[in-house]
Amino acid sequence: MLLSSIYMSGFAETFEKCFIRDDRYKLLLEGIGVTIKITLLAAALGMVIGFLIALCNLSKNKVLNIIGKVYTDIIRGTPSVTQLMIVYFVIFATVGLPKWIIAAFAFSINSGAYVSEIIRAGILSIDKGQTEAGRSLGLTAGQTMMSIIVPQAIKNIFPAMCNEFITLIKETAIVGYVGLVDIQKAGDFIKSSTYEALMPLLATAVIYFVIIKVLTILLGKIEKSLRKSDNR
Numbered sequence: 001m002l003l004s005s006i007y008m009s010g011f012a013e014t015f016e017k018c019f020i021r022d023d024r025y026k027l028l029l030e031g032i033g034v035t036i037k038i039t040l041l042a043a044a045l046g047m048v049i050g051f052l053i054a055l056c057n058l059s060k061n062k063v064l065n066i067i068g069k070v071y072t073d074i075i076r077g078t079p080s081v082t083q084l085m086i087v088y089f090v091i092f093a094t095v096g097l098p099k100w101i102i103a104a105f106a107f108s109i110n111s112g113a114y115v116s117e118i119i120r121a122g123i124l125s126i127d128k129g130q131t132e133a134g135r136s137l138g139l140t141a142g143q144t145m146m147s148i149i150v151p152q153a154i155k156n157i158f159p160a161m162c163n164e165f166i167t168l169i170k171e172t173a174i175v176g177y178v179g180l181v182d183i184q185k186a187g188d189f190i191k192s193s194t195y196e197a198l199m200p201l202l203a204t205a206v207i208y209f210v211i212i213k214v215l216t217i218l219l220g221k222i223e224k225s226l227r228k229s230d231n232r
Contacts, residue, residue, distance in 0.1 A: 028204075041104035056068030075110055099201040111164060188200070
């Protein structure tokens with residue numbers, strides 16, 4: 001009992017030192033906001049970029065096909081932290097945009113390469129007879145793609161897209177390289193201020209876990225509703 005009380009007393013003191021004293025918990029709250037903002041914008045832009053690149057990769061036009069393949073190869077073959085620093089310190093070096101928007105754009109470029117492959121695989125998974133049926137109804141190639149192929153592909157690729165979204169959340173932990181205070185950077189600040197390593201690191205890990213767990217549950221429910229519509 002004595003040892004447990006001493007341990008709890010030390011735990012409480014360390015907790016107070018890391019999070020309560022000087023309102024250090026606010027750093028984590030602000031970090032959560034930054035992480036969520038970057039992830040949502042990057043995911044939205046990444047889906048647009050990914051869709052366009054997927055169409056390039058599927059195009060019979062050699063120029064578009066080469067553009068899509070080169071983009072995908074370069075982005076997938078280089079570290080995301082390098083891409084972030086190039087976008088921030090080189091491409092947008094003289095642009096007065098907020099840091100988080102620039103970071104989101106960098107992550108969207110990275111995510112777009114992976115999303116494009118997911119979308120391409122989803123489109124290719126649809127039977128060619130669907131395209132032929134659309135064309136026989138008098139639809140153009142573009143109308144057939146948007147009205148028949150893409151809606152079916154979305155259901156097939158939804159789990160992979162959810163996985164990419166979750167991966168994107170964790171990848172944003174590198175934004176500290178460009179001076180943004182996200183969840184990970186907030187934990188680093190607390191660690192350097194208090195000289196306590198375990199508590200801040202555990203806190204950042206728990207926060208990421210909770211966010212991802214909640215998202216996993218919500219996305220799982222959406223996927224189930226999509227599957228229900230298939231069974232009707």
